[in-house]
Amino acid sequence: MSVREFKPLPAQPAPDATTGPIAWVRDNLFSSPFNIAATVIILASLAAVVPGMVDWLFISANWSGTSQDACVKDGACWVFISAWSQQIFYGSYPTEEIWRVNLSLCLLAGVIALSFLLPDRLRNKVAVPAFLLLPFICILLLDGTMLGLTPVTTDLWGGFSLNVLLAAASIIVAFPFGFLWALGRRSEMPFARSVSVTCIEFFRGTPILALFFMGSVMLPLFFPADVTVDKLLRVWIILILFMSAYMAEVFRSGFQAIPSGQYEAADSIGLGYWQKTLLIIFPQVIKVSMPNILATFVMVFKNTVFLLVIAVPEMLQVIMSALSNSNWLGGHAIEGYLFVGFIFWACCFSMSLLATTIEKKLDTGHKN
Numbered sequence: 001m002s003v004r005e006f007k008p009l010p011a012q013p014a015p016d017a018t019t020g021p022i023a024w025v026r027d028n029l030f031s032s033p034f035n036i037a038a039t040v041i042i043l044a045s046l047a048a049v050v051p052g053m054v055d056w057l058f059i060s061a062n063w064s065g066t067s068q069d070a071c072v073k074d075g076a077c078w079v080f081i082s083a084w085s086q087q088i089f090y091g092s093y094p095t096e097e098i099w100r101v102n103l104s105l106c107l108l109a110g111v112i113a114l115s116f117l118l119p120d121r122l123r124n125k126v127a128v129p130a131f132l133l134l135p136f137i138c139i140l141l142l143d144g145t146m147l148g149l150t151p152v153t154t155d156l157w158g159g160f161s162l163n164v165l166l167a168a169a170s171i172i173v174a175f176p177f178g179f180l181w182a183l184g185r186r187s188e189m190p191f192a193r194s195v196s197v198t199c200i201e202f203f204r205g206t207p208i209l210a211l212f213f214m215g216s217v218m219l220p221l222f223f224p225a226d227v228t229v230d231k232l233l234r235v236w237i238i239l240i241l242f243m244s245a246y247m248a249e250v251f252r253s254g255f256q257a258i259p260s261g262q263y264e265a266a267d268s269i270g271l272g273y274w275q276k277t278l279l280i281i282f283p284q285v286i287k288v289s290m291p292n293i294l295a296t297f298v299m300v301f302k303n304t305v306f307l308l309v310i311a312v313p314e315m316l317q318v319i320m321s322a323l324s325n326s327n328w329l330g331g332h333a334i335e336g337y338l339f340v341g342f343i344f345w346a347c348c349f350s351m352s353l354l355a356t357t358i359e360k361k362l363d364t365g366h367k368n
Contacts, residue, residue, distance in 0.1 A: 080332040091158020104138040135169035154232040158313030170239035178247025203245035254285035294355035
């Protein structure tokens with residue numbers, strides 16, 4: 001058997017740069033004739049639109065003033081937003097009592113922060129009860145009657161703070177309702193399963209606008225003539241039931257993703273039904289359902305703008321009222337709707353970042 005002599009290969013030229021911004025541009029924007037054409041068309045379109053948009057939005061915009069007469073430049077009239085800022089964020093809530101709205105928003109932010117700052121052994125004991133009590137504390141604070149503060153009726157509540165607080169209160173209360181409906185739908189008891197399926201399919205299959213009209217117009221017809229239920233309370237109940245139906249389906253998908261071995265392991269150590277469900281199964285359901293839970297939260301938050309069709313003074317309703325004001329008939333609809341869109345985008349993007357952080361904390365990727 002002959003032995004082949006080892007001969008080293010000749011040196012090869014160094015490969016082209018595969019990292020860095022130039023390599024990224026070459027690989028992602030100019031990697032093929034089609035990509036080159038698409039990149040050139042998109043860059044040309046941006047070059048034609050962006051400079052004018054930046055000039056209108058920022059450079060030539062009117063930033064200072066208190067009335068429409070201050071809008072003398074050709075750019076956007078942001079004076080319109082600043083002049084109506086209190087109504088946009090707080091509705092008709094009395095100026096001297098706005099601190100109660102701000103305190104409610106701070107309590108909401110504080111309760112969310114508790115979920116991240118508290119150690120694991122205290123999170124469920126402190127953060128969960130705080131979440132469940134928060135909607136009722138905010139109602140007492142905003143109304144003020146039972147706390148000895150100046151009473152503020154719900155027809156004065158409004159603006160962006162109402163969007164945020166109403167969505168948060170609906171999400172918090174709907175969370176346990178959705179969990180119970182999901183358990184009912186999986187139950188082997190015919191009555192519990194029938195009731196859960198009926199509620200879920202009704203509220204999930206009916207458009208939210210129709211539910212708002214039913215809660216605002218039709219529901220009072222079923223009460224006695226001398227009984228009046230506050231309109232905002234009716235809207236809150238509708239949002240809770242609507243949200244509960246979607247959350248029930250999210251939880252049901254999470255239950256189906258849990259391996260049967262988890263149930264068998266809990267049974268083998270003698271846990272009862274609720275111990276098994278709450279201590280073993282439910283944490284895993286939350287873990288695998290987090291992306292869908294966030295999507296449901298964002299959907300409900302955006303749906304709060306539909307309250308304008310039943311004359312609830314949320315943020316978009318305030319903007320539309322301001323546009324029809326006789327002192328601001330200069331055509332500032334673009335500024336108003338752009339501002340509303342930006343605020344809602346910022347909130348939804350923040351919720352997405354928050355959910356991404358929670359997903360990483362829970363390690364939902366099952367990579368290990």
